[in-house]
Ligand code: HEM
């Protein structure tokens with residue numbers, strides 16, 4: 001076994017880390033970068049649509065932007081941002097020292113990153129994919145558009161990363177809970193992460209299969225979808241939406257989880273109807289799988305199918321409604337502190353309702369013949385995605401920031417950020433409902449003047465400027481707070497919160513808990529504040545703590561997958577500089593070689609000696 | 625507070641709308657011009673009513689909460705910790721279910737009512753038109769045996785069954801003022817019934833992303849009184865391109881020489897891989913979107929169609945001579961089947 005303190009360079013440390021907290025921060029940083037990239041594309045698209053017949057972007061570029069904007073936002077921004085919080089806080093909230101498989105956790109991150117980079121590389125090889133994030137065939141079979149090969153392989157690779165991370169979360173939550181942390185005492189964020197991970201397990205597998213078919217058709221000339229060769233175009237839509245619809249819930253359930261953490265903390269009340277919330281989450285997830293064809297009402301799948309899918313879709317409103325009222329009644333009778341986090345969390349509730357009610361409207365199949373593929377839908381899903389998921393991410397960011405970075409974000413700037421963002425958000429998207437009804441299809445790069453669409457499009461674009469200003473203010477806030485923000489070192493629980501992550505010292509030691517805590521209730525920290533001395537009771541004596549070693553292998557395996565994907569894409573290039581087969585071989589050797597190395601090389605990790613843990617305890621307090 | 629101000633935005637917008645800002649007539653779905661559109665509009669209002677009720681309930685509770693239950697400075701009393709309340713939970717489960725049942729009923733009946741079988745033999749007494757979507761134009765094949773491009777003529781006040789198909793990628797046939805959309809899918813045959821209450825020109829759009837010029841894939845539905853419609857059908861059938869070419873003979877020659885006819889059918893003659901030009905002189909727009917009266921634009925289109933519609937499949941004719949071009953334009957303008965006095 002290796003000895004305890006080994007000096008490593010900072011960069012090497014981050015490239016090899018298997019610590020869930022560092023990986024959480026890496027997910028957050030990666031997600032933020034992709035978020036900014038896709039956000040800039042959105043702003044460019046809105047500038048193009050600011051005036052009728054504008055020529056800022058061409059139709060081709062615009063289509064590449066919508067495709068990349070949607071794909072990046074869903075796969076490479078929202079998902080990793082949520083994964084960042086899950087990585088950091090699931091172990092802390094359940095009283096674990098790490099996730100179940102730290103090596104796999106690092107592997108998941110790096111594979112996800114290499115897929116994301118592969119997708120982004122498309123810009124350097126003749127432009128991004130241009131068939132929308134849904135990549136409907138036959139449009140996505142366009143041979144001349146190399147970008148679509150990057151789409152197929154980039155998502156395939158990054159999907160593997162997401163899938164193995166989800167499996168890791170599942171095992172962690174099932175196996176690694178501290179004594180007394182029963183399933184019905186899990187914080188809601190852990191519950192929703194658990195259900196989301198299950199959804200990923202069942203949704204990303206059909207996606208992987210679908211992408212494999214598309215790859216075979218594009219690169220190896222199979223004929224699954226080509227109608228002139230007897231293929232079926234609609235099959236792709238089914239496969240895509242069997243993944244694509246649950247994907248929305250994959251993103252929104254952890255967002256619900258964040259809201260369910262923040263609202264009780266700042267209302268100083270326990271979550272109203274905890275059990276109902278848990279079961280509502282599961283029902284939503286289950287129904288989320290049964291409604292995919294509501295994206296296909298206009299495809300002509302017949303009145304029976306349309307009716308069934310319409311009714312199943314509307315039914316989701318019931319468990320969602322349960323959640324809405326439970327949040328409202330959590331605040332009811334509370335003592336609410338409106339800091340930035342709570343501003344986002346509380347206004348999430350009505351905003352999300354506005355997105356939800358249009359969802360029910362869309363579910364009325366024969367009326368959807370009007371809404372489908374118009375700006376009404378664009379408005380609806382941005383109310384869910386921005387008004388829901390992004391609001392929750394911001395609430396979570398301001399809430400958890402002190403635990404992650406040892407200082408608070410500036411509240412004054414935070415409140416301005418909230419105001420600007422909210423105004424911009426509603427200006428941008430509320431008006432788009434009407435644009436759709438007035439005859440504006442979605443995914444159009446331009447529209448003619450004099451059709452009554454000019455004013456609303458202008459207002460919508462102005463709204464994006466407000467949101468951009470808000471995001472710039474957030475960046476300034478982050479930089480400012482890093483130097484001038486209120487320090488919370490040594491303050492474990494700056495919000496007077498309720499859940500276990502706030503029982504760890506700040507900064508969080510690499511082993512999280514010197515002694516695994518004994519859980520006696522839901523909201524364990526709050527319970528100890530009321531019934532105990534305010535600190536967690538340990539479930540074990542102080543002793544040596546076993547930790548896993550870092551490893552560079554996850555990074556190398558991912559680089560191998562990157563080369564593998566790139567090699568397949570090179571098969572489609574006209575004059576590749578090297579033979580694609582060589583690139584493929586290099587990728588295979590790197591990936592499988594590192595896997596073999598990992599298998600034969602015994603790595604038992606290392607121990608943090610009892611004396612060090614005791615010294616830490618003395619320094620930070622707590623424990624017996 | 626600031627929050628209240630932005631909550632007023634929806635109200636302001638509603639007023640804006642009520643004051644008549646509904647979009648362009650014969651395009652917007654907020655001013656329906658046919659029974660299908662009317663049904664959709666009515667049921668949209670029904671769902672908006674139900675959903676407004678839900679939203680108001682949530683907003684009222686929300687505002688009560690955020691104003692009543694703020695924590696005052698220095699107030700450290702712990703609020704009562706409640707578990708939940710089963711009676712309340714049941715209430716807010718049952719009431720939404722009742723509201724949804726109100727919406728289930730029209731959803732199911734409407735879904736079945738709107739469904740049309742794409743078998744022409746079941747629609748022998750209705751006008752039956754085959755619609756084929758192409759990147760980025762529309763082809764309309766009539767039962768009488770002629771073809772029109774970009775503009776589809778129908779009799780007003782009658783059900784018209786459109787059989788929907790696509791040639792290359794998926795498109796979607798949408799005339800907002802007349803009704804909902806259904807997709808045109810290669811290898812799949814769908815159908816849609818529309819009915820225009822009054823004669824007029826209704827704007828249609830492609831609603832499914834189909835390539836770089838998807839935004840420019842507009843078309844028109846032109847509804848005529850029944851007798852005018854019958855006359856139009858007669859005229860379309862009667863077109864003999866020699867006769868039409870009588871007053872534009874040079875143009876007719878140039879049209880043949882530059883192989884335009886290899887893609888554009890005129891009357892019964894020529895291929896139909898591009899839009900038929902039989903009644904080009906009656907068109908309202910060039911390429912579905914541009915000013916039809918602009919000769920220079922028309923010439924630019926013939927020389928370099930890509931510059932006006934990126935990615936479309938018409939080859940460029942950069943070397944065509946100016947005389948030929950003038951002659952072709954004159955010839956195209958002469959391709960009329962409706963009298964100049966008939967105006968829409
Ligand atoms: C915050 C500011 C945002 C703005 C201004 C914005 C703007 C836009 C615009 C203009 C489109 C193209 C609409 C169309 O013609 O179909 C679009 C599409 C889309 N957006 Fe956003 N968006 C924003 C945030 C987000 C976020 C945070 C997400 C997801 C996490 C997201 C997901 C999508 C998706 C999935 C599409 C559809 C892409 C496609 O059609 O392939 N957007 N957005």
Ligand SMILES: [Cu+2]
Pocket residue numbers: 757758759760794795796830831832833834838841
């Ligand atoms: Cu189209």
